[in-house]
Amino acid sequence: MIYPIVKYGREVLEKPANPIVEFDGKLEKLVADMFETMYAANGVGLAAPQIGLPLRLSVIDTSVGEDPKARLVLANPVIISMEGEQVQEEGCLSLPDFRAKTPRPERVTVRAQDIRGQEFTMSGEALLARAFCHEIDHLNGKLFIQHVGRLKRESIKRKVRQMMKAGEW
Numbered sequence: 001m002i003y004p005i006v007k008y009g010r011e012v013l014e015k016p017a018n019p020i021v022e023f024d025g026k027l028e029k030l031v032a033d034m035f036e037t038m039y040a041a042n043g044v045g046l047a048a049p050q051i052g053l054p055l056r057l058s059v060i061d062t063s064v065g066e067d068p069k070a071r072l073v074l075a076n077p078v079i080i081s082m083e084g085e086q087v088q089e090e091g092c093l094s095l096p097d098f099r100a101k102t103p104r105p106e107r108v109t110v111r112a113q114d115i116r117g118q119e120f121t122m123s124g125e126a127l128l129a130r131a132f133c134h135e136i137d138h139l140n141g142k143l144f145i146q147h148v149g150r151l152k153r154e155s156i157k158r159k160v161r162q163m164m165k166a167g168e169w
């Protein structure tokens with residue numbers, strides 16, 4: 001099932017999400033639906049708050065469906081180390097059509113649980129490191145625009161407000 005993606009402006013995107021406690025069939029179904037929703041939107045990551053669910057759950061696939069081994073499920077993820085810096089254009093399915101150069105660490109290690117509740121740690125560089133940070137931000141109620149320069153952020157917010165007024169958001 002493809003969920004509608006919640007856009008910037010909704011409260012669920014700016015509140016810390018709740019831990020996953022049940023690793024059951026319902027979670028498996030939700031994860032499958034999140035991958036389906038993410039692929040339909042051509043995203044490399046999707047967090048549960050983006051489909052309106054305040055849960056600490058995210059899916060990532062930096063291959064955008066090309067490589068089954070790139071499919072990652074992160075339940076209750078935390079960043080345990082980061083190093084370096086990269087600055088690349090970043091976007092978000094909850095802020096469609098807005099992109100901005102966003103600083104992130106170059107290398108990030110996360111600890112998370114998989115779909116069965118098994119804990120694991122994983123390191124990523126470049127785009128994967130960026131995706132880890134972006135998705136974990138979502139679970140903490142943060143969006144990438146909080147990492148961009150103030151002028152760029154204000155300009156994006158202003159445009160979103162205009163689109164909201166015009167009923168286009």
Ligand SMILES: [Zn+2]
Nearest residue numbers: 091092093094
């Ligand atoms: Zn996002």
